[in-house]
Amino acid sequence: MPDTVPQSVLDALRDVVGRKGWIDDEAGMEPHLVERRSLWRGTCAAVVRPASTEETARVIEICAAARVPVTPQGGNTGGVGGGVPEGGIVLSAARMNHIRAVDPLNHTMTVEGGCVLATIQEAANEVGCLFPLSLAAEGSCQIGGNLSTNAGGIQVLRYGNARDLVLGLEVVLPDGRVWDGLRSLRKNNTGYDLKHLFIGAEGTLGIITAAVLKLYPAIHAREAALVALSDPESVLDLFVRVRDACGDALTAFEMISRMPFDFALKHSVRMRDPFEAPHPFYALIELTSPRPGGALRETLQAVLARAIEDEFAKDAVIATSEAQAKELWTIREDINEAQIPEGGSIKHDVSVPISRVPEFLRRATDILERAVPGGRVIAFGHVGDGNIHFNLSQPEGADTDAFMAESNRVAHGVHDLVAEMEGSFSAEHGIGLHKRDLLKHYKSDVEMDLMWTVKRSLDAKSIMNLGKLL
Ligand SMILES: Cc1cc2nc3c(=O)[nH]c(=O)nc-3n(C[C@H](O)[C@H](O)[C@H](O)COP(=O)(O)OP(=O)(O)OC[C@H]3O[C@@H](n4cnc5c(N)ncnc54)[C@H](O)[C@@H]3O)c2cc1C
Secondary structure, eight states: OOSSOOHHHHHHHHHHHTGGGEEOSHHHHHHHHBOTTOOOBOBOSEEEOOSSHHHHHHHHHHHHHHTOOEEEESSSOOSSSTTOOBSSEEEEOTTOOOEEEEETTTTEEEEETTOBHHHHHHHHHHTTEEOOOOOTTTTTOBHHHHHHTTOOOTTHHHHOOGGGGEEEEEEEOTTSOEEEEOOOOSOOOSSOOTHHHHTTSTTSSOEEEEEEEEOEEOOOEEEEEEEEESSHHHHHHHHHHHHHHHGGGEEEEEEEEHHHHHHHHHHOSSOOOOSSSOOSEEEEEEEEESSOSSHHHHHHHHHHHHHHHTTSEEEEEEOSSHHHHHHHHHHHHTHHHHTGGGOOEEOOEEEOOGGGHHHHHHHHHHHHHHHSTTOEEEEEEOGGGTEEEEEEEOOTTOOHHHHHTTHHHHHHHHHHHHHHTTOBSBSSSOOTTTTHHHHHHHSOHHHHHHHHHHHHHHOTTOOBTTTSOO
């Protein structure tokens, strides 16, 4: 593999994409070399921005012939270094951003890989439908990135991960051939379901240039509530009660422990505490329905009244307007940013079976408190999916570099516990550069061997997103 890209190859690539599709100046390339948290810095010879599947195929064909590494990039919001280049070229999907077709009767939409998620949501909305994938980065992440990371977000409980929202894909393979799998069928049992190879592959098996997405009926009723709880067991109890009473109407069930709640209160200008007293845990619940009317509110009120009567819920507020519902959600949304001014943070994005969430919270808290005395445990996340963002903020006044130097030791304790509980060390954000060693450590030899077999057979020249995931 050449260290640098020969000028003749660069010339050929620039001929394919033209001036509009070519960036090779330092300032223009800069945003493509680092991620938001700036944990990794990469290098590349150029950022290549094809405008179509055909141009993408030609670019990959040239790179494959010259064995030039290609790093696919969407909105660069991934957070695990998956889109950070290690030489070669960055292939940005940003110009492939058209909605090719919308079929409200079939409840499908065909979009190009570089479409920004929020644009897709709006386009669905315009035809009276819902595209339910929703995450805080939706204004900049792209559907190709969402599918390549099998993104989760806040409505997985009701609609599933990105993987569950796709019927077909178009992919440019690592040798430049195009696989046209853009089918919009809900039933199609004709051999291996190839699209699932590329979903969650983090750009290591090809470039997703288009996808057929599933649409759902638009939402016409929404209820949100924040409930104060005393311990992890009460969080699970409440989840089970709401799930049983509300079924499919339950779209989100988020948990927030006291510490991140306090961080958000302290640092967010948007948020105020709706309760008079502090509580150890909170649950943020959202119910939605395509049918307008007050039935959702009545059901929610009944479940919460019963939970308070039975004394495991300590207090509750139900939003009485869309504005109030938004206000409750700011509590959850502001936690990420609120951790930054509190100094170093060792992050874990884990999942365990829902039934074992309380056990995980107790045992993992104990592990962190013993690992770094004075460290502040930040537990929040999509408890309805068994997915917890379980972080440790540095002790107040501690030296950040010394604290962060303990990252591996601390994370091993948490990840070993997750493995023992048959959970996952990476529930949402994928592997990228960040968790590559963990993959090797926690996956069985058989699973690693199968992954390598797929990788080698599709990417024989080993050019696609080198050094990521595997
Ligand atoms: C504020 C914030 C909140 C977030 N919340 C969530 C959340 O709730 N749930 C969640 O799952 N994630 C979340 N994320 C992480 C991130 O937004 C998702 O991983 C997202 O799906 C990445 O999309 P992207 O377009 O930015 O991809 P990038 O970061 O550009 O790339 C991610 C990976 O996909 C590959 N890739 C990108 N585009 C393509 C393509 N067209 N073809 C092939 N491979 C490609 C890249 O090589 C890389 O490996 C959040 C991030 C931020 C900053």
